Amino acid sequence: MQNILVVDDDPTVAEVVTGYLERAGFTVARAADGPGALEAAGERWPDLVVLDLMLPGMDGLEVCRRLRGRGPVPVIMLTARGDEDDRILGLETGADDYVTKPFSPRELVLRVESVLRRGRAAADADPGGPVLSCAGITVDPAARRVTKNGAEIGLTLREFDLLLHLMRHRGLAIGRERLMQEVWGWDFGDLSTVTVHVRRLRGKIEDDPARPRLIHTVWGVGYRFDAPAVPEPEPVPERPAASTRASDVQPGRRGGGVPGAGTDPAEGA
Numbered sequence: 001m002q003n004i005l006v007v008d009d010d011p012t013v014a015e016v017v018t019g020y021l022e023r024a025g026f027t028v029a030r031a032a033d034g035p036g037a038l039e040a041a042g043e044r045w046p047d048l049v050v051l052d053l054m055l056p057g058m059d060g061l062e063v064c065r066r067l068r069g070r071g072p073v074p075v076i077m078l079t080a081r082g083d084e085d086d087r088i089l090g091l092e093t094g095a096d097d098y099v100t101k102p103f104s105p106r107e108l109v110l111r112v113e114s115v116l117r118r119g120r121a122a123a124d125a126d127p128g129g130p131v132l133s134c135a136g137i138t139v140d141p142a143a144r145r146v147t148k149n150g151a152e153i154g155l156t157l158r159e160f161d162l163l164l165h166l167m168r169h170r171g172l173a174i175g176r177e178r179l180m181q182e183v184w185g186w187d188f189g190d191l192s193t194v195t196v197h198v199r200r201l202r203g204k205i206e207d208d209p210a211r212p213r214l215i216h217t218v219w220g221v222g223y224r225f226d227a228p229a230v231p232e233p234e235p236v237p238e239r240p241a242a243s244t245r246a247s248d249v250q251p252g253r254r255g256g257g258v259p260g261a262g263t264d265p266a267e268g269a
Contacts (some may be wrong), residue, residue, distance in 0.1 A: 001027045002116060007037040007063065008078065011177025017050060020105040021112065034066075041067055048116055050093075050108070052078045064095060072157060074115045076108070093167075096158060096191070097184075100108035118185035119157075132167045135214060135227045137205055139164055148205060158183070159201050162194075166215065166221055168224035175222040198223055 008014040011032070020030045025252075029044065029197070031037040031054050045153045049067060064075050073207045077095040096115050099108050134183040136149045144160055155163065160185050166174070176194040180186050202209040215229035231250040 001025060003027045004112065005031065005040055005049045007031045007034075007049065007055065007060070008052040009033060010052075013078075016105055017108060020109050021050075024109045024113070024215075026112070029246055034060075034063045037063050037106050038066055041070070041073075043161055043257055045071065046073060048074045048076065048112055050078065050112070054080065062131050063179065074157075076111055076115060078103070080201065097186075097191075114184075114186055132164070132170075134167060134170060134225070137163075137167075139167055146205075153204050155201070155204065158197055159204070163201055163205070163225075164224065168223050173218040173221045173224045179222065180264040196224075222250065 002123060004021050006014055006017050006021070006028055006269050007030075008017070008033045014030050014032070021028050024191070026070070029040045029046065031040045037049070040046075049059045049064075051063060055063065061079060063076070067073055067075070075095045077098040077186075078101060079098055080101050097111050099111060132139045138147045139160075140146075141164060146160065146163065148154055162179065165179065166184050176191045179194050180191065198215060202212050204213055206214055208211045214225060216224045216226060230251060
C-alpha cells in the first residue's frame with residue numbers, strides 16, 4: 001500500500017481527504033503544519049504529499065522546498081480558489097499538480113492516482129534509448145542527466161520528462177493537451193500547468209529565456225523544440241576581371257612608342 005501524507009491545518013478538510021484516500025486503498029499520515037509534515041516524512045517517507053499552500057508558521061512552499069531537499073517526492077498542492085499567483089508559484093516551486101478549494105474529494109483521489117501512475121510508468125519504462133543532443137543541450141535518458149555545453153543542469157522530474165519528450169519529437173509542433181496526456185499522464189487538468197513548466201524549462205536551458213531559441217511557441221498549437229537558425233554566410237565579392245583596354249598595351253607591341261619596333265625589314269626593301 002502506498003503512503004500518502006496529508007498536510008492541512010483545517011481538521012475537517014484533512015479528515016475528509018484522509019477518509020477518501022483510505023477508501024481508495026492508501027495508507028494516510030496526517031500533519032497540521034510544516035514542522036509536523038517534516039517530522040512525519042522523516043518517520044516514514046511518503047509516496048506522495050497532499051500539501052495545503054496556506055499553513056501557519058511555515059507555508060506550503062517552504063515545506064515543499066524542504067521535502068524536495070531530502071529527496072524526490074510527488075506533491076499535489078491545495079490552493080484557495082482565485083489565488084492564481086499562488087497556484088503558479090506552487091507549480092514553479094515544483095509541485096506536480098494542484099487542486100483549488102473547495103474541491104471534490106473524489107477528484108483529488110483521481111489526481112493522486114494519476115500522479116502516482118505516471119511515476120510508476122516512468123520507473124518501469126525502459127531507461128534505454130539514444131542520448132539526444134541539439135544546440136549544446138544533451139539529454140541522457142538512462143542516466144536522467146541533462147547538460148548544457150558540458151555543464152550539468154538540475155531539472156525536476158517533470159521538467160526532465162517534458163524536455164525529453166520535446167527533443168524526441170524535435171521539429172514537431174505539439175499541443176498542450178497532448179503534452180499533458182503524454183508527459184503528465186492526465187486526461188484532464190488546467191493547461192497552465194504545461195505553460196508554467198515550459199517557462200521554467202526555458203529559464204534553465206535557454207541563453208535568453210525572454211527570447212527562446214530552442215523551445216518555440218507555435219501560436220494556436222503549442223510548442224516545438226528545434227535548433228536555432230544559423231545565419232547564412234555573407235557572399236564573398238567577386239574579384240574584378242583582368243583589364244583589356246588599349247591604354248594598357250605595353251611598349252614594344254605593334255603600334256607602341258618605340259621607333260621602328262614591330263616593322264618587318266622586308267617591307268622597306
